[in-house]
Structure formats: structure tokens, C-alpha cells
Amino acid sequence: MTPGHVNSGTGGAAEKPRLLVRRLSKRYGNVQALAEVDFELRPGEVMALLGENGAGKSTLVKVLSGLVQPDTGTIEIDGAAVTLYPSARSQTAGVAVVHQEYSSVPTLSVAENLVLGQAGVPSLWLPGRLRARARDLLSAVGLDHIDPGTLVERLSVAEMQLLEIARLLVRDARILIFDEPTAALADREIERVLAVIKRLAAEGRSVIYVTHRLPEVFRIADRVTVFRNGRSLPARPTSELNVDAVITMMLGRELQTMFPKRGTLGAQALLQVEALKAPGLVEPVSFVIRPGEIVGLTGQLGSGASAVVEALAGMVSPVSGRVLLDDKELSLRSRAATLKRGIAYCSADRKRDGTFAVRSIRENLSSPWVRSVARRGWISARGERERSGDIASRFAIDVKRLATAVGALSGGNQQKVAVGKWLGAEPRVMLLEEPTRGVDVGARAEIYQHLRDLCAAGLGIVVASSDTAEVLGLSDTIATFYRGRLTAIRPHAEWTVDALVREVMHQEAA
Amino acid sequence: MSAELSVAPARHRPDWLLPALTLGPAVAGIIIAAIITPTFLNPDNILSILRNASLIGIVAVAMTPLTLSGNFVSLGISQSAMAAMVAFVALLGEGWNQLATILVVLFGLVAIGMLQGVVVAAGMNPVITTLAAGAIIFGVVSEATEGRIVSVRDYPATWGGGDVIGIPIVILVFVVFTALLTLMMSRTVTGRETILVGANRATAEISGISLARVTIVAFAIFSIGLAIAGILEGAAFGEATAKSFPNLTINAIAALLVGGTAIGGGQGSPLRSAAGALLISVISNMMVLNDFSPGGRLAIQGAVVAAAVVLLDLFRRRGVRR
Numbered sequence: 037m038t039p040g041h042v043n044s045g046t047g048g049a050a051e052k053p054r055l056l057v058r059r060l061s062k063r064y065g066n067v068q069a070l071a072e073v074d075f076e077l078r079p080g081e082v083m084a085l086l087g088e089n090g091a092g093k094s095t096l097v098k099v100l101s102g103l104v105q106p107d108t109g110t111i112e113i114d115g116a117a118v119t120l121y122p123s124a125r126s127q128t129a130g131v132a133v134v135h136q137e138y139s140s141v142p143t144l145s146v147a148e149n150l151v152l153g154q155a156g157v158p159s160l161w162l163p164g165r166l167r168a169r170a171r172d173l174l175s176a177v178g179l180d181h182i183d184p185g186t187l188v189e190r191l192s193v194a195e196m197q198l199l200e201i202a203r204l205l206v207r208d209a210r211i212l213i214f215d216e217p218t219a220a221l222a223d224r225e226i227e228r229v230l231a232v233i234k235r236l237a238a239e240g241r242s243v244i245y246v247t248h249r250l251p252e253v254f255r256i257a258d259r260v261t262v263f264r265n266g267r268s269l270p271a272r273p274t275s276e277l278n279v280d281a282v283i284t285m286m287l288g289r290e291l292q293t294m295f296p297k298r299g300t301l302g303a304q305a306l307l308q309v310e311a312l313k314a315p316g317l318v319e320p321v322s323f324v325i326r327p328g329e330i331v332g333l334t335g336q337l338g339s340g341a342s343a344v345v346e347a348l349a350g351m352v353s354p355v356s357g358r359v360l361l362d363d364k365e366l367s368l369r370s371r372a373a374t375l376k377r378g379i380a381y382c383s384a385d386r387k388r389d390g391t392f393a394v395r396s397i398r399e400n401l402s403s404p405w406v407r408s409v410a411r412r413g414w415i416s417a418r419g420e421r422e423r424s425g426d427i428a429s430r431f432a433i434d435v436k437r438l439a440t441a442v443g444a445l446s447g448g449n450q451q452k453v454a455v456g457k458w459l460g461a462e463p464r465v466m467l468l469e470e471p472t473r474g475v476d477v478g479a480r481a482e483i484y485q486h487l488r489d490l491c492a493a494g495l496g497i498v499v500a501s502s503d504t505a506e507v508l509g510l511s512d513t514i515a516t517f518y519r520g521r522l523t524a525i526r527p528h529a530e531w532t533v534d535a536l537v538r539e540v541m542h543q544e545a546a
Numbered sequence: 547m548s549a550e551l552s553v554a555p556a557r558h559r560p561d562w563l564l565p566a567l568t569l570g571p572a573v574a575g576i577i578i579a580a581i582i583t584p585t586f587l588n589p590d591n592i593l594s595i596l597r598n599a600s601l602i603g604i605v606a607v608a609m610t611p612l613t614l615s616g617n618f619v620s621l622g623i624s625q626s627a628m629a630a631m632v633a634f635v636a637l638l639g640e641g642w643n644q645l646a647t648i649l650v651v652l653f654g655l656v657a658i659g660m661l662q663g664v665v666v667a668a669g670m671n672p673v674i675t676t677l678a679a680g681a682i683i684f685g686v687v688s689e690a691t692e693g694r695i696v697s698v699r700d701y702p703a704t705w706g707g708g709d710v711i712g713i714p715i716v717i718l719v720f721v722v723f724t725a726l727l728t729l730m731m732s733r734t735v736t737g738r739e740t741i742l743v744g745a746n747r748a749t750a751e752i753s754g755i756s757l758a759r760v761t762i763v764a765f766a767i768f769s770i771g772l773a774i775a776g777i778l779e780g781a782a783f784g785e786a787t788a789k790s791f792p793n794l795t796i797n798a799i800a801a802l803l804v805g806g807t808a809i810g811g812g813q814g815s816p817l818r819s820a821a822g823a824l825l826i827s828v829i830s831n832m833m834v835l836n837d838f839s840p841g842g843r844l845a846i847q848g849a850v851v852a853a854a855v856v857l858l859d860l861f862r863r864r865g866v867r868r
Binding site for chain 1: 733734735736738739741742745746748749750751752753754755756808812813
């Protein structure tokens with residue numbers, strides 16, 4: 037093991053890689069998640085792994101942590117070929133992952149959590165022994181001030197994150213993977229986590245750091261590997277790069293043809309949002325949507341873009357402000373109230389709340405409007421069949437398969453069902469969060485086209501997305517959000533990719 | 547029987563297999579029983595199986611919407627049915643009019659059920675709520691009857707054991723009730739919403755379906771079934787105690803699960819629960835005729851439920867990705 041910090045600028049050809057991934061591929065159904073990617077990690081190095089949503093970062097993390105078996109390709113650790121699937125093998129090989137979700141047990145003490153799932157722990161949990169064991173680990177991650185007897189539920193988010201890291205250290209992992217560890221943290225807490233990661237690398241451990249926050253990359257990473265559409269670009273030393281160069285690498289330039297042509301916008305306002313304040317927003321937000329318009333809201337996780345959409349959908353009650361639909365006040369009291377006025381809503385998490393996986397496509401398509409094809413409570417089988425058939429043909433869903441369970445469809449087709457079902461409810465405004473997350477490129481273009489077709493029919497659409505390319509290519513008007521505030525709103529023509537990404541990063545990029 | 551089962555609401559491939567899987571063993575069971583037990587096909591014995599299946603079936607069918615809506619099962623079945631039976635018998639004993647008694651018991655049970663529905667809709671766990679309600683009901687009835695047998699005394703009401711055009715009333719009620727609820731779940735908005743809430747609560751909420759309404763309605767329907775079971779038993783025997791319906795909870799849950807309704811909700815139908823009740827009755831009758839001990843019968847019934855649930859779960863997993 038090489039103690040001390042690895043020199044990042046030299047290209048380091050002499051260094052033998054800790055981890056070497058060659059021509060790794062993984063396909064899920066129709067989606068090529070990874071296409072012959074290469075990845076290299078040296079001892080004591082912090083490697084940032086960057087890319088847009090769906091670029092393949094998380095698939096690589098899953099392969100390395102043994103959750104997913106790759107289709108082809110080889111993986112070497114310290115020169116020896118290894119198999120990392122299933123996850124027990126990955127752990128023995130010295131790979132450890134810090135997830136965004138914490139796996140600590142909140143109702144147990146810090147010391148107890150540190151022995152959970154660890155080999156070589158005496159089966160009798162004597163408090164004294166556990167505490168002694170815990171102290172060393174805690175000081176290694178800068179948690180010296182925490183008493184090992186504290187219940188985990190009492191810790192702050194950052195402390196839990198650090199505890200999570202301490203749990204990995206027990207296993208003496210050589211390769212540490214951090215999957216957006218700072219996404220939910222405040223500035224000061226981020227400092228602590230980054231400092232610990234730097235120290236771990238200085239001890240000779242290798243770190244893969246997955247993030248969307250570019251400024252962190254320049255503070256902590258020695259090199260950068262960018263993934264784009266399931267392919268890897270060669271790793272570059274951070275010292276040779278700047279934010280703009282990284283953004284260009286991430287976005288590429290091949291996305292231009294994906295987006296349909298924009299149409300003409302109506303003259304009057306369809307939906308007026310006036311000084312709306314809701315949970316997740318620090319300042320009131322105002323904007324207007326015209327018929328035929330797509331308004332893109334973008335920002336990092338927790339920026340407030342999703343908070344606006346959720347409030348407009350009636351999922352959370354706003355704190356203050358008002359919203360007018362067709363010049364009449366729209367009550368945001370409940371989802372049922374907004375739905376009645378024609379507000380359709382697709383959340384970011386399709387698996388959680390976008391579809392009924394065990395039910396048929398037809399029942400999914402009719403779920404928001406089945407009441408309208410019923411007489412005195414009895415569903416008209418013909419009415420349901422005709423209208424769902426109509427939606428299916430407009431959204432290119434195979435009409436012959438309408439009796440199939442939605443859970444058996446590909447991600448892209450599930451998303452078409454999740455979006456298409458609202459058509460039958462005669463919506464006026466459609467709200468979508470991350471409309472193409474986990475959707476392959478072909479289905480993406482198709483979904484964009486469908487959204488444009490809806491605009492042509494006079495709908496207004498709000499898209500909240502963290503995919504800057506998508507927001508820029510699809511929207512008529514773009515609003516950026518940062519830490520609960522709307523920071524800028526301008527017509528699409530006045531935005532460039534760089535300006536948009538800078539605005540989303542806001543002062544962080546300065 | 548298998549032709550009837552195609553009425554089940556969704557007809558994608560795994561659903562077609564589920565009834566076959568539960569009915570296959572049922573048919574096999576009947577054949578084996580008929581071979582090894584000479585008295586099995588005796589008309590009296592068949593009638594006794596059907597009567598037994600009807601009582602369990604009415605309750606299992608009535609509970610199906612509750613399970614379909616994602617509220618699992620009630621653990622207070624015996625106690626509620628018992629309360630209905632005791633109330634029915636006691637009110638008749640007081641000289642009440644039959645129709646008035648039936649209506650009072652029906653509304654009383656529905657009120658108790660809807661109250662539980664309100665508690666569950668407010669966020670309490672349905673299993674715990676029904677368990678607690680069952681304990682309360684049992685306690686109250688035990689106190690009120692002081693452990694004695696309640697009887698109709700001078701107002702004999704034995705129509706519950708009677709028949710119409712040769713078919714026992716309890717079987718008739720079972721068939722009609724099953725048909726009504728099956729239609730309701732597959733053809734009405736309320737039925738559809740119930741199933742969707744069970745299939746995915748979060749999606750249902752975004753689709754504007756009221757979870758509270760679905761839950762309360764499911765509890766109300768369930769209570770109607772409990773009231774019917776209690777009234778029919780009361781009208782058949784003319785007397786009741788707080789210990790009536792000792793095995794109804796486990797039998798009704800077993801029937802529902804063997805029928806193939808998913809315990810987590812979203813898949814299944816009342817018709818399937820009816821078939822499950824039939825299967826449970828056949829098996830238990832077969833064991834009685836072959837002199838199985840009560841303990842042995844219970845153990846085998848448990849094994850059948852476990853086997854059915856595992857089998858159905860395996861098939862479901864094949865049908866849906868991830």
C-alpha cells in the first residue's frame with residue numbers, strides 16, 4: 037500500500053491499478069446500460085465517476101458491489117481476475133459501498149451497529165468490548181465526540197453518513213464506493229464527509245466517488261471518469277480539467293435530434309402560479325404557463341423544482357400563495373381536488389407510484405378516468421375498452437397486449453403507460469418529474485414527441501428534471517432552482533447548456 | 547367450475563393459472579376422498595360439505611374486498627360473527643319482530659365494522675385494529691351474557707336451517723352473495739378502486755382514489771357478511787353463546803388464501819375465496835370421515851394453506867418483473 041497522496045498530474049503509468057475493469061457490458065431488456073466500458077482505479081486514488089442520469093454510473097456501482105451480474109467483460113483487483121457477483125464475493129474482494137440510503141439500524145446503538153453483519157464478532161455482545169471496538173472506528177471517521185452508546189436515530193444525517201463509512205472500515209475494504217454521499221447534506225456537513233474521504237485515500241484506500249456536484253469533484257478527486265449513454269470516456273486528471281470541460285464531456289453533442297420541434301404558444305395564461313410557497317421552498321415562486329407551452333424546472337436534488345410540481349399536483353399543501361387555472365382559483369388542498377380540475381401528475385418514481393404493476397395495461401390506463409365511463413357506479417366495459425384502446429394507439433402501446441400486467445413491460449413502456457393514462461382524464465395541465473429517468477434513448481425521443489403532441493392539443497406541461505440536456509431540448513421556458521429558490525426564468529432561446537449548468541450549480545461553481 | 551372462474555377481473559396469463567392451481571388440488575382431493583371414503587358421495591354428506599362451505603364461504607367472500615384493498619385480513623372474525631348471532635337470538639328472545647331484528651343486527655355490525663374502517667383509514671394497522679376490536683367485542687358480549695346460553699325461548703326461528711325448493715337457505719345465500727360481490731369487484735367503480743388501492747396505494751392516491759373511502763367501504767361489506775353468517779346460524783339453532791364460531795377466523799382466512807387472493811392485496815376475487823371455502827370444507831370433511839383427530843385435522847389444514855400460498859407466490863413472481 038502506498039501511504040500518502042497520489043500525485044494526480046503525472047498520468048501515473050508506473051502505478052499498478054488497484055481495480056481494472058475491461059469491456060464490461062450489461063443489458064436490461066432493451067436497455068444497454070453498460071456498453072463495453074473500461075474503468076481504472078489506482079491505490080490511494082479518489083476517482084470521480086460522472087455522467088447524466090441513465091449514463092450507466094449506478095449500473096457500474098451495482099456490478100462492483102455484486103448486486104448485478106455483468107453480461108461480458110473482465111474485472112481485476114490488484115492484478116488478479118475476480119468475480120464480484122454475488123455481493124458476498126464483492127465484500128471478500130475488499131469492495132465496500134456507501135449508499136445514499138443508510139443501512140444502519142436506527143433503534144440500536146452506534147456500537148451495536150458497528151458490529152452488525154461483521155465477521156469475527158464474539159456472539160456475546162458485552163457492552164464494554166463493543167465500546168472499545170467502536171471508539172477506534174469512530175475516531176477514524178471523525179466521530180470522536182459521539183458516545184458509542186448513543187442510539188443511531190439520535191445522530192444527524194451527516195453523522196449517520198460517517199457512521200456508515202465507519203461500518204465499512206471494519207471490513208478493511210480496499211475499494212470504497214461513495215454513491216452521492218453529500219446529496220442530502222448541508223455545506224458544513226459536506227466538509228466533514230469530504231475530509232474523511234480524503235483521509236481514507238491518504239491511508240492508501242482507493243475511492244470511487246459518484247456525484248452530480250461538480251465543485252466537489254475539483255476539491256476531492258485526483259482523476260475523473262465520465263460515462264455517457266452507457267459508454268466510458270478515458271479517465272482524465274482533474275488538474276487538466278475545468279467545470280466547462282467536464283460538462284461538455286458529460287453531455288456530448290449528439291442529443292440535438294432527439295427533441296421534437298416546438299409549436300406556437302397560446303396568448304393567454306393557462307396556469308398562473310402567484311407567490312406560491314410550499315414545503316421545500318424558501319422563497320415564493322411565481323410563473324405562468326400558456327397553452328401549448330412546456331415549462332422546464334431544473335435544479336439539483338432538493339433545489340425546490342420538485343417541490344413546486346408536488347404542490348401544484350396537490351400532493352403537499354402549500355404554505356401560501358395562489359394558483360389560477362383558466363383564471364379561476366385552483367385549490368391545491370388535495371390530489372382529488374386538483375385532478376378534478378384537470379391536473380395530471382407523474383412523479384419521479386415510476387416504480388413507487390406511477391403504475392399498478394400487477395394489474396393489466398388496460399386497468400392502468402383507465403385508472404384516473406374509469407369513473408367517467410361508468411353509469412351509476414357500473415363500469416362500461418365498452419367505454420373503458422374504447423378509450424384505453426385510443427390512448428394505447430396514440431402512445432404506440434400494442435393494443436393486443438392490453439391484458440398484460442404492466443410489471444412485465446420494459447421501463448420505457450411502463451413510462452408510456454404512466455404518462456398516457458392521464459390522456460383519458462382530459463387534462464388541462466400535465467406535471468411530470470424526471471419523465472425519462474431509466475428510459476432508453478429510443479423511448480425517450482418517443483415520449484418527448486408525445487409531450488409535444490399534447491401541447492399541440494392546447495395542454496400546458498411542467499417538467500421538473502435534473503437532466504439539463506432534456507430541459508434545454510424540450511422546454512419553451514426554463515426556470516432554474518437552487519436551495520429552495522427560483523433563481524432564473526427565461527425563454528429557452530436565451531439559455532445555453534453552460535449557462536444552464538452554471539445557474540443550477542449557482543454560487544457553488546464560482 | 548373452471549368456466550365460472552374466468553369471471554375473475556383481470557385475465558392476464560398468471561391469473562389464468564391461479565384458479566387452475568387451486569382447483570386442481572381440489573378436484574384431485576375430491577376424487578381421492580371419494581375413492582377412499584365410501585360415504586363421501588352420499589347426498590347427505592355432500593349437503594353437509596356444502597352447508598359448512600357456505601358459512602365459511604360467506605365470511606371469506608365478504609372479507610375478500612378488505613384483503614384486495616391491501617388491508618390484509620381481520621383477526622376478529624369469530625367474535626364479530628358471534629356477536630351478530632348472540633344479538634339476533636337475544637333480540638328475538640325479547641320478542642322482537644324478525645325483520646326488525648335482522649335489520650338491527652345488520653346495521654349494528656356494519657357500524658362496528660365501519661368504525662374499525664375509520665381507525666384503519668386514519669393509519670392504524672388493520673391486523674392490530676381487528677384483533678383489538680375482536681377482543682373488545684368478545685369481552686362485551688361475555689359480560690352481557692354472563693357466559694350463559696342465550697336463546698330465542700318461545701319464539702322459535704328455525705328458518706336458518708330450512709330450504710327453498712330443496713336447496714338449503716345457507717347455500718342459496720352463499721351463492722347469491724358470492725355472485726353479487728364478484729360482480730361488484732369486477733364491474734363497478736368501487737370494486738375497481740378497491741383492487742387498485744391494494745395493487746399500489748401510492749399510485750392510487752396520485753390517481754385521485756380516496757384510500758379512506760375504499761377502506762371504510764371494504765369494512766362495511768365485510769361486516770355485512772359477518773352479520774349474515776351470525777343471523778343464519780342464529781336462525782338455525784335458536785340459541786347462542788359467546789363461544790359460538792370457535793374456528794371461523796382461521797377457516798375464513800384459510801379459504802381466502804387457498805383461493806389465491808394475494809394477502810397484500812391487488813389480486814384475487816370473491817369467487818376464488820368461495821372456491822377456497824369449498825376446498826377447505828372438502829378436506830376437513832374427508833378427514834372427519836376418516837377419523838382424523840382434531841389436532842391432526844388442524845395440522846393438515848395448516849399445511850394445505852401454507853402449500854397453496856407458497857405455490858401461488860411462486861407463480862406470481864414469474865409474472866411480474868422485479
